[in-house]
Structures are given as structure tokens and as C-alpha cells.
Amino acid sequence: MKELSVIYVNYHSEAFIKSSILSYIHTTQLELEIIIVDNSGSEEKFIQLLQELPAIRYINAGYNAGFARANNIGISNASATNLLLLNPDTLLPDKVLDTIFHDFSNSNYVAAGAQLLNEDKTPQISGNYFVRGGLNHFLPLPILGKLLKKTALLFNAKKTNLPDSNSLVEVDWINGAFILVKKEVIAKAGLLDEDFFLYAEEIEWCSRIRQYGKLAIFGQHKVIHLESASANEAFQSSGKGYYNLYDKKGLQIMVSNFLRIRKQYGTVWFLIHLAVYSLELPLLYISNAVRSILGRNSFPKGLITGYRKNLASLYKLSPKMIRNQPWFYKVL
Secondary structure, eight states: OOSEEEEEEESSOHHHHHHHHHTTTTTOOSOEEEEEEESSOOGGGGHHHHHHOTTEEEEEOSSOOHHHHHHHHHHHHOOSSEEEEEOTTEEOOTTHHHHHHHHHHTSSOSEEEEEEEOTTSOBOOOEEOOOGGGGGGGTTSTTHHHHHHHHHHHTTOOOSEEOOOSSEEEESEEOTTEEEEEHHHHHHHOSOOTTBSSSSHHHHHHHHHTTSSOEEEEEEEEEEEOTTHHHHHHHTOOOSTTOOOSSHHHHHHHHHHHHHHHHHHOHHHHHHHHHHHHHHHHHHHHHHHHHHHTTOOOOOTTHHHHHHHHHHHHHHHHHHHHTTOOOOBOOO
16 A cells, blocks of 8 residues: 555646656655646646656546545545645655655644745745634735734734744644645545635635644645745736735635635624625725825725625625535636
């Protein structure tokens, strides 16, 4: 039996996946199987890699199944007792795969991540903590998000994330770019929720996984993550992280975040979030007008219009979410 199954989801990210695999495949001592679940039907672009590396298994999803459904296909076809969900835009140098696997497999943690680094070796947020009702989802809002952040600082509120670590730190949920998980716990917690298309699905999943054991970031192990590179390239978007709520990718982020709030915290918290996001819109118009009067720079072109359109789309989907109706919430 293989020691570790590494699962990639491909959507026009062939070059990233090749670079990622080549960053560790010739140095690892692990018995690996590498599963590529292809959402874009581009097997011909992997032919040479498949011929050269027999450890790779290729599965055509048959449609753009998104992150959750495609990873579930990989999980269901994996033969190892430990699984690694790995983003295409990651690089694993210096035998980090072997060392983190050794530490994880000899621990009592049911899931773990590594310390993610930007290309310039500066740290990325790798682990996170749950906040009551998911209130941290207000932070991307240009006005109310800033107000919430200032209020949190004033009251010295606990941080919602682990910005950097050089040692083992327990967390509530792990960045989806690199998640090591024991297959036995998936049998208890269930697969990723297939209502999600992209974004926030790993948060909801970790909320179920942690009912069966602890999660951690092994901060001493570093993985390069070209944050949002593959997604931005595939969806013609820009910006790192999840603070862009104004274009098509931003709509998917918004919808997925609200879906996660409904599933994890229930209808009341969902409606609270919807009310706050709705309040943000008139505040954007008022703030923009005041900036214009005072001769200050207005918001970036298209920000308010894009936010208004995305909010309207969210309202159309809200009845389904409130009823917790099974639905594939794909808007990209």
C-alpha cells in the first residue's frame, strides 16, 4: 500500500502542476501515488508526464467540477491511508514533503498543514481560528470591515489567523492549498460538501473534521504557495487572497462564504451577514460622494458597481441557501 496519495485538481493549471510535481518527485523517499483530477479535459497536456512518471494517475472529471467535487473524486480513488490535498501553484523543495509526512504520521493530529510562503519567502496565512458566527467574513468590506478591524484592535480581540509560525501550532482550520489528512477521519467526518464550487469548502470541511481530532500547522516545514496564481490565470481575475468582492471571482468568493456561514452557523447568522453586506452598499455610495466633495481619490473604478451586481446575485441565491437546498453553487 502507498504511504501517501497526493491529489491535485486541474483547471487549465497544467504548467503549475508539472512544476509542483517536479519540485519533489525526484527527491522524495515516500511511496507515493499522485492523482490528477482534471476539470478541463486536457489529458493531452499531461501525456509526457504520465509516460515519465508511473506514480501519476489521471482522472477526467468530465466537467468543471470545482474544488470540492474534484477532490472527492481523488479521495474516493486514493489507495493510501494518508492524503494530501495540494494546490497546483505550490512548490515543495528541500524534501519538505517527506519531513512533514513523517511528523504528521507519527502524531495524533487528524489533519495538518505546513507554513505557506510567498515566492519571496515572506509568510502567508496558513492556519486559522473560528470566530463566533463567522464575523471575520466582514473584514473584506471596504467600510464596515475597516470599522470591525479597528474595533477588534481596540478591544484586543483574539486574532482570527496564524500569520506566521516556525513550530507546531494547533488551529481550527487549514488553508486549502496544503491539507494533510488521515483517510480514516474522512470516513467519519465525510467528504467535502459538494454544494461548494470553489472557496470556503475547506473551512466547512475542517469544522467537521475537528469533531474527531485536533488540527495543526507544522510551521517548521515551509511550502511555497504562489497564492491565487492558478485561480487568477484560469478566471482572468487579479489580486491575492479573498478581499476582492467586485468581479466574477469576487462573486464566487461571496457566494461560497455565505454558503459556509449557512452550513456551519445556521440561518440567523446567515441573515445577519446578509444585512451587514447590504448595509455596506449605501455606505459605499455615501463615502464615495464625500470623497469627491473633499477632493480625495474615489474608490477604484467599477468597485461599487461590481459590488452591487454581486450583492444582487447573492440575494437571488439566498432562498436556496436558507432552505439548505442541495445545489451546485457555481457562479464562475
